[in-house]
Amino acid sequence: MHNTPEFRKLTCTIIVLFSGLSLIAQSHIEKDISSIKQIRTENNAAIAKHDTAGIARHLLSNFVQVRGNSGQTIGKEGVLQSWQELFNGNPEISYIRTPSEIIISTNDTLAWETGDWKAIKSYSKGGKYSAQWKRSEGVWKIRAELFVSLY
Numbered sequence: 107m108h109n110t111p112e113f114r115k116l117t118c119t120i121i122v123l124f125s126g127l128s129l130i131a132q133s134h135i136e137k138d139i140s141s142i143k144q145i146r147t148e149n150n151a152a153i154a155k156h157d158t159a160g161i162a163r164h165l166l167s168n169f170v171q172v173r174g175n176s177g178q179t180i181g182k183e184g185v186l187q188s189w190q191e192l193f194n195g196n197p198e199i200s201y202i203r204t205p206s207e208i209i210i211s212t213n214d215t216l217a218w219e220t221g222d223w224k225a226i227k228s229y230s231k232g233g234k235y236s237a238q239w240k241r242s243e244g245v246w247k248i249r250a251e252l253f254v255s256l257y
Contacts, residue, residue, distance in 0.1 A: 142239055143208065206222065221234070229255075230257060
């Protein structure tokens with residue numbers, strides 16, 4: 107029975123089917139990673155322009171931030187107020203986050219990003235960061251960020 111033409115045909119069909127599903131899943135993950143990288147680029151650009159509306163576009167309302175100096179802010183509005191005060195007090199300040207790894211959860215609703223951050227005209231030169239992303243209404247948004255000043 108295991109060596110019949112029908113069995114071999116069924117086995118090949120199953121292998122092709124699972125290979126196709128695997129490729130589709132991989133393509134979906136790559137699209138999500140690319141989307142998060144693009145949003146990170148847009149977020150970096152908004153910080154460089156001191157554009158708090160641009161920063162806000164990618165944050166969930168219950169966003170949590172732990173800054174590199176261990177200060178923390180909870181809530182999107184409080185974080186945006188912090189950014190505005192920072193920009194007002196230091197018109198040359200900027201930050202660039204560069205992801206080194208992005209992992210999409212198996213249920214496609216959460217993602218983990220980690221990488222390096224660089225500061226320009228700040229108390230620190232940079233360090234490491236991590237971010238939690240959540241898909242909200244089909245769009246990736248930042249739920250939380252943790253920065254550690256190392257340099």
